[in-house]
Amino acid sequence: MAVAPPSVRVWWNEPIARTELVWMVIAFLWGVIMFFTMIFWHVFGEQNLSNETYKINPETYVAKVDAMVEQYTVREEEGFPVVRPPPGSDVYLLARAFQFYPLLELEKGKAYRMHLSSADVQHGFSLQPVNINISVHPGYDHVFTVTPTTLGEHGIVCNEYCGLGHHTMIGKIYVTEQEGAGS
């Protein structure tokens, strides 16, 4: 019994039955496959989160966001600026209690250098309905390249608890056809 000491005193010399041995080998190989699948995806897959990150103080980051808003705002919505930065440029998105600032308008199929940081506590960037989820920290400027592939209006929901107004924290990314390829 499992509540009694091993019945064979030198239990570590007991041979292993074939069934268990085969299962252990399968389990091990499956682990190896899963391990290398992650590495494979870094080489051949398209969805890999960059770890390019810079320490930054929140005021400096907010200043960069404001500069971008000043330069590229195309309209306003609910009092928030909608910003349309040129493809390939640096896009600064700010998370703060309780908004994602500003609203963005991006072109489908173009790559952008996206920056994410917070002005106060931790937040969660959750792009919907695409369902991409990335943590946002104050003091860290996280940079990755993103290429929108679906047209229309997308929500950014905060999915890291950030205070009593957490559930009102929402942002928008509009994705439009490429300039010259239609309206």
Add this chain to the structure above:
Amino acid sequence: MSATAIFRACPTTGLKVNRDAEKLIRWNAVAAVVFLAIGGTFALTVALTRWPAVHLLPPDWFYLALTAHGFDALLVWIIFFEIAVLYFASAVVLNSRLAVPKLAWTQFWMMLVGALLTNVAVLQGDSSVMFTSYVPLQASPMFYLGIIIFAVGALIGCGVFFATLVVAKEEKTYQGSVPLVTFGALTAAIIAVFTIVSGAIILIPTFLWSLGLVGTIDTLMYKLVWWGLGHSSQQVNVSAHVSVWYLTAAILLGAKPLSEKISRFAFLLYIFFLQLASAHHLLAEPGVSIEWKIFNTSYAMYLAVMGSMIHGMTVPGAIEAAQRARGFTNGLFEWLRKAPWSNPAFSGMFLSLVLFGFVGGISGVVLGTEQINLIMHNTIYVPGHFHGTVVAGTTLAFMGVTYLLIPLVFRREVMFKKMAQVQPWLFAVGATGISMFMMGAGTLGVARRHWDITFADAPMVFDYPAAAFLMMGLNGLSAILAALGGAMYVIVTVGSVFFGRKLAEDENHLGFPAVSAGTAPVYGSSTHHAIPGTVVLVAIFFVAFVLYYFVNWKYLSEVWPLS
């Protein structure tokens, strides 16, 4: 000292039961059940709030209840019960006295005081920072202090466990190596020490910071070390509930391990690799290198997952071998059909085994895959996954073994037998529903820890698909079932422990059918009966695992390219 220790002989197992150990197991188990009742009540209010059509609590109460639920159900209930398991697996299983009972009482009172302090802090309303309490959100100092006191108490409990092992060895209360159940408990205790030390390393500075004595705490560092506590404590749970599976199978069916070597090796893999799991919570973070993420999230190379997959065969395999040796050899599954299903200790144990593997285990590996995490991180898929491991796995296993502890340790007859028999099934159905529907909603993007997915108070609206609302409604319904099952457990346990018929000193009475342990035929490690039924079960599990894993890579490949 040993001369003064009092023992009684257990009429069921033949073990010598130390009175100190018995008393401490009782009190820790009772405290556990009380906090399960509290945590479970908060759980129900949380689930009913997240049911869009019901939307029970206002937002401040919702975040308060969610914080309390996480702390009471994930930490307090489980660790109190685990301490009871540790004392049982050392003193009782080894026929030994409990080393330093005074310290063991210190453990009990510190954990109780700590748990109460944190609960009071949360109920005061200024510490709704969630169980994870990510800085720089700040709770009141009492919130952190309570957790620290609770953790130190738990650490003392681990110390008493280790000391009891030493006492048993020196006083030669057993022959040869420790039994497998004790070995599994030892695994749990070793991981617990690592877990609690991680907790101290991060929570002590955070406590000082909440008092204004420390300037700032780095948010990434906090997350890394906190999850050394948060995730590793789940590995304590896995080790503990796997031990409980072996324990239940041994007492009810006389099952012995198929191979001592393999089962112990699987536990050893937990010790070596489980603590890497902090990485599972940093896959979507900035500033953490990709090599670090891949190496750690896979527990080096899925070696801890391999440990669980091994137990996934050896636990049902041990049951099958014991049953076949007893003559249930027809077809693939006579051994399983003729198992003591009317005994809630068995149904709880076996349901826990199946659900932990299929629901909690598979989803955990997928969620912890570096890139796939991007489509799940912080969605409600995450609580969906860990309710599969902690609720359907650990909690259900502990509920099952309680039906053995009541006669064996509390020496009472289980009351409300019909209710006890229904309880594990009802709780299992509810817990499975909670897990699956939250995972479903998470796949559709629903955020965890979120009061209102309609965004009624927000300046802008985003519409989740109707299916997400349906999933959250079904989650609420499942939570009602689980809460009913949980309430039944509390009623049966508290009723039996305080009002059940007292068993006579020599009365062998489990209250429910079991195959008497003494009748189990002897078989050697490599010569056990073939286990074709288990092989079929394991094969089904493996196919489900592989399919689900690759389906999620397919989902990932459809989202916006990132680099």
